[in-house]
Amino acid sequence: MNRLQSLPTRAWIAAGVALAVGLVGFSVSGVGAQEGEIEIHKTASAETWGYADPVFIAIVGTDDRPGVSGARADAIHVVGINQAQHLGTIINIPRDTYVELPGHGRRKINESHTLGKAELVGQTLSQLTGASVGFVITTNFEGFTNIVNDKGGVDIEVPYAITDSFSGASVPAGAAHMSGEAALAYSRARHGTPRGDFSRTSNQGLLLLSALRQVQAGSPGPKDLIEDVVVLLRHLKTTAGVSPADLYLLAGLAASIPPENILSITMPGTTGSAGGGSVVFPTDAATPVFADFADDGIVQTPPAEDGAGNRFG
Amino acid sequence: MPISDLRTDRRKLLLTVAGAAVAIALIVVVLATVLGGGDGEGDGGPPPGGTLALTAPPDTSGIVGLDGQPAQLTPADLDAIVATIEGYLRDATITPLSQTPDETSTTQAGPAPLAAHFVEALTPRLGGDDALTLTDAHLGVAEDGVSTAKATATLAGLVQDGAAQFVNATIDVVVLAKGVPAEDDEVTIKRSGDLVLRPVEGGWKIAAYKLSVEREFGDRTEESQAASPGAPS
Numbered sequence: 001m002n003r004l005q006s007l008p009t010r011a012w013i014a015a016g017v018a019l020a021v022g023l024v025g026f027s028v029s030g031v032g033a034q035e036g037e038i039e040i041h042k043t044a045s046a047e048t049w050g051y052a053d054p055v056f057i058a059i060v061g062t063d064d065r066p067g068v069s070g071a072r073a074d075a076i077h078v079v080g081i082n083q084a085q086h087l088g089t090i091i092n093i094p095r096d097t098y099v100e101l102p103g104h105g106r107r108k109i110n111e112s113h114t115l116g117k118a119e120l121v122g123q124t125l126s127q128l129t130g131a132s133v134g135f136v137i138t139t140n141f142e143g144f145t146n147i148v149n150d151k152g153g154v155d156i157e158v159p160y161a162i163t164d165s166f167s168g169a170s171v172p173a174g175a176a177h178m179s180g181e182a183a184l185a186y187s188r189a190r191h192g193t194p195r196g197d198f199s200r201t202s203n204q205g206l207l208l209l210s211a212l213r214q215v216q217a218g219s220p221g222p223k224d225l226i227e228d229v230v231v232l233l234r235h236l237k238t239t240a241g242v243s244p245a246d247l248y249l250l251a252g253l254a255a256s257i258p259p260e261n262i263l264s265i266t267m268p269g270t271t272g273s274a275g276g277g278s279v280v281f282p283t284d285a286a287t288p289v290f291a292d293f294a295d296d297g298i299v300q301t302p303p304a305e306d307g308a309g310n311r312f313g
Numbered sequence: 314m315p316i317s318d319l320r321t322d323r324r325k326l327l328l329t330v331a332g333a334a335v336a337i338a339l340i341v342v343v344l345a346t347v348l349g350g351g352d353g354e355g356d357g358g359p360p361p362g363g364t365l366a367l368t369a370p371p372d373t374s375g376i377v378g379l380d381g382q383p384a385q386l387t388p389a390d391l392d393a394i395v396a397t398i399e400g401y402l403r404d405a406t407i408t409p410l411s412q413t414p415d416e417t418s419t420t421q422a423g424p425a426p427l428a429a430h431f432v433e434a435l436t437p438r439l440g441g442d443d444a445l446t447l448t449d450a451h452l453g454v455a456e457d458g459v460s461t462a463k464a465t466a467t468l469a470g471l472v473q474d475g476a477a478q479f480v481n482a483t484i485d486v487v488v489l490a491k492g493v494p495a496e497d498d499e500v501t502i503k504r505s506g507d508l509v510l511r512p513v514e515g516g517w518k519i520a521a522y523k524l525s526v527e528r529e530f531g532d533r534t535e536e537s538q539a540a541s542p543g544a545p546s
Binding site: 054055084223225229230233244245251 | 375377379380381442469470471473478479481483507509511520521540541542543544545
């Protein structure tokens with residue numbers, strides 16, 4: 001029996017807990033992941049900020065895989081949780097967003113992980129959004145795939161059909177049950193979508209909410225969450241400063257906000273060229289969205305829903 | 314010395330010893346009431362302070378190790394955890410209900426006594442809306458006494474390499490307060506929910522909470538809830 005098979009089936013809920021707020025649910029739910037495939041990093045700002053409302057967590061998927069060096073941040077999301085109001089927001093950041101990386105000048109935001117790992121990702125997102133990101137949860141292709149497969153797949157309502165030979169996605173519109181491989185292909189699909197990189201990052205947000213819905217389905221109590229933390233600890237690559245108590249509190253966060261109370265909003269932006277490549281520039285409309293998000297984790301006046309589950313600024 | 318004088322001196326000595334014994338006994342009673350009595354039940358007035366002790370040993374069956382199997386807290390950790398729980402409950406309910414407002418810094422000078430039991434990041438919440446659930450300070454002094462009917466804690470948590478990492482304490486506490494200003498009647502206060510404790514600087518502090526309170530005033534019941542980020546759902 002391999003390690004994946006030996007894991008308690010429900011354990012991934014816990015991990016999911018940690019991952020909870022959506023992607024968190026999947027990214028952090030590391031149950032199916034091998035050791036080191038999931039990393040939770042506590043940023044420097046979290047040391048003094050603690051767990052006061054709101055809590056901001058970055059969820060990052062990297063393209064780390066055999067044959068690829070210098071893993072970039074392929075999926076980037078900032079989750080704001082306001083437990084007092086039982087509301088939350090996922091801000092989806094296109095990976096080609098062109099921003100100032102602290103200490104490295106203007107570059108694509110996906111390079112932040114290559115240059116400074118989770119700490120620089122957290123710093124960059126804090127600077128971009130104004131929200132004090134306390135934790136950065138990172139997983140890679142294999143970790144993501146294993147987590148989803150360990151859970152037995154993820155149920156998602158696909159807003160429109162996608163066929164992308166580059167990512168391997170071939171998904172009809174409507175209710176779908178995706179394996180880890182299919183979910184990864186869906187989350188990476190950019191071609192054949194209405195808005196390219198914007199659609200891709202928005203679809204990742206939908207996937208996160210679907211994962212959170214499954215994570216919370218078990219209504220985990222304290223003993224369940226502790227069991228989840230125990231499982232997570234066996235498979236997690238933590239960095240200094242992340243304690244088991246932190247994981248338990250993150251798990252509590254993940255379990256505390258109903259998915260229907262979480263809005264998924266994609267950063268307002270426009271495409272252009274910089275540094276010899278295609279990039280995404282945040283538009284002026286991004287400024288009030290970020291400011292609204294940063295003060296309490298809630299976007300009071302969100303962009304309109306487009307009928308397909310997406311909210312583009 | 315005549316025998317009658319010896320008898321008189323012995324009688325005086327006996328009376329002196331007896332008087333001293335009575336005085337010492339009175340002092341002991343007074344000290345016991347002031348320092349430890351606490352519940353004020355039936356003593357005709359509010360004590361100036363008090364304690365709140367768990368009415369049963371905490372259930373620690375939810376403590377596990379990294380292998381997921383049952384584990385034990387060290388006696389020192391268990392004592393410290395219980396002390397934090399009892400200290401919070403004392404300063405949340407017994408102290409403010411037992412002291413006059415001038416003596417209760419919780420209501421007069423901010424949540425300082427309460428804050429000692431929480432991690433620093435939670436301090437701002439203690440004086441905000443959550444205070445209605447976290448403490449009974451707003452009820453005023455229970456002129457006819459305060460008593461603890463029930464105070465239990467069920468502990469779940471993780472022990473790693475012999476050291477406790479965190480503990481979730483599910484508490485269930487019932488306090489009776491008689492003669493509070495608003496009602497001039499008995500109030501039954503039922504406080505329950507979860508406290509997440511973590512080791513901080515050699516002690517244990519509350520890092521998250523999700524609590525509910527029911528205050529039964531005879532003909533009506535007031536309910537409130539409060540939760541901080543990270544408390545279990």
